Amino acid sequence: MATFEIPRYDQVPETKEDLDWAELVTIDLSRFDEPGGKEALVQQLDHAVKNMGFFYVKNFNIAQEEIDRQFALGREFYALPLQEKLKYHSWSDLERGEYNGYRPAGHRILGNGIRDNVQVYNIPKFDGHHPRAQPPILASHITEIEAFSRKCHTEVVEKLLRLFAIFLELPDEDQLVRDHTYDTKGEDHLRYMHYAARSAHENALVGELYSPGHTDLGTVTLLFRQPVAALQILNSDGDWKWVRPQDGTITINTCDALTALTGGLIKSSIHRVHAPPQDQAGIDRLGVLYFARPNNHVVLDPLRDSALLARLGLTRNVFTDVGKHLTTEEWVKVRQTQQQRPRQEAKITHDGKYEYKPKDLEILPGLLAKVYN
Template sequence: MPGVIIENYEQVPVTKENLDWADLVTLDLSLFDQPGGKQELVNQLDYAVRNVGFFYVKNFNISQEEVDRQFALGREFYALPLEEKLKYHNAKDLESGEYNGYRPAGHRILGNGIRDNVQVYNIPKFDGYHKRQQPPVLEANIKEIEAFSRKCHDEVVVKLLRLFAILLELPDEDQLVRDHQYDVKGEDHLRYMHYAARGAEENKKVGDLYSPGHTDLGTVTLLFRQPVAALQILNSEGQWKWVKPQDSTITINTCDALTALTGGLIKSSIHRVHAPPQDQAHIDRLGVLYFARPNNHVVLDPIPNSPLLQRLGLTSNAFTEIGQHLTTEQWVKVRQTQQQRPRASAKIEGSKYTYEKKDLEILPGLLATVHN
């Protein structure tokens, strides 16, 4: 708020426990503008996106000070009284697929009487189509938030889109960039995400999970480093591995829309949020994320002019196989409506979550998958 000094954000120490960490590649984006650098990055990226859908990037031209500032703003928002935060929550919006603003914890019963422990605050990209009232602590810093949001797009998302275009052998490496323009209407958003620590007994009732296995619905998700270990990925051998918080990196995962556009070549990464290890179990987990999606008008059919996709015969996807040719806007609406509508709690056995079919239906013939 005007005149209010926001204290610096201090990250907690990393876990000392010997966890089963995932082996992920790190793309050095400083290579991007060097001779042969893009092809070197594509070669690294190829295996990651075909098999796991997770990787790190470093040297992305966003300073640690800028990142920490976003964590500080997220901390300040979540420190507000609940009644103040609820001014930015609209349950009817959530149920109709609109997911900007605030979602309180406890929105859903996970199972065994335990409600979810996650608060979400989504700030849509600043494309002129998503004007929203922001809480004073964020509104007072909105220009800084916009600059950070645009940097996520320009310094990271755009570069990755060019690498994907080279991987797909597209005739123009800016083809995907044109489908993801920041100032064209779309559903990209910056997110402050807060998981409240739970006791061991409650965690056990939900399989020691904060969130069961799932995929994200857009193009790529950017997760800025935070040291409370909780993110796990399902690797190509079907094993859950912890994702290590690497210094000065962003963790990237590829998502459903990109899978659709590439006929399944690029995997939508399967991940879940586990309860933190014992030495961090008492710590709330604050995250800063950026979700990139194609512009709303983009049709999510497999890209027709990719020589690679044509050679591999990847000319259909989960949407076209049920006769659908969804735009991003249509896909986001139906998927988020399915995710956010009230539903019965899951049957939980160990860490396996089972839902009724009606709770997983996105469209007739298309069900969401819970990855156990």
């Protein structure tokens, strides 16, 4: 196969505007193997995962050059002609909850006649269960992409899972790692994500949002440093705060499957994508993310052998409350089917609130997705 030369990727400058930034904990993974290091990191995590579900990690053994290469690959993919990208897209797949491959912008009408401005390309983890054709620009670098995907898992996700196991007082700190084995069938994936800049008029029609407030459906999401300010999180006081791009860090958010496994103790972080500030308003936003999920066979009931959950009496979650004991595979399918549905457009109020009909938010009978305003 021909090898495509990939020019270097240079990130754009950060905003100089005075934004209301969130104050987030930074977990230094260089302390992980020190005596007492994991326990000290768990103490740092305690507030973050119970209140906001967002934190940074640093010193995670993935070089900046490797990260920049992934941004460069994403840039090269999105530079392809639309007709070329559409070869890796299937409407019928999306309707069935199959989300890997390409999703073009404009899949959904957000409201007031404005369609979404986001393109997504998902590359499933290399567990042998997700064979997919890749565009030549990515196929020629697939070994490098797999190495990066595996590093996300071993250098970041597995270490966080051990910290969560200690936090939850599980009998074995490797218990959650075993439920997230990379080479076992699962729905983890690497994503290149592209938001196209919109006009001020279009942004105003959709409440200045690229994506309204939501939670992610897996265990944790890794967001590599993105200097175009847009990510906002909802803090425990109910205020939206901007997430600052910190050098040498990955932004981590905890997600729905982890919330289910912990009976609601670990918060599934609520976040949205806002239109960038004025000095970045005309810049497209490219993201590199890694989504970690429990293996497909894992049942998303509260962990029965967590001494902490037992002490707190956390034995139920939103799934068991509607009589369901979903595996990860079942949860991902029903949630993705709901998410990918080209909904009737929302009613967007003058102050930017999104209001949907209940049928557009139904995941399962008795369980509706939430849109946070």
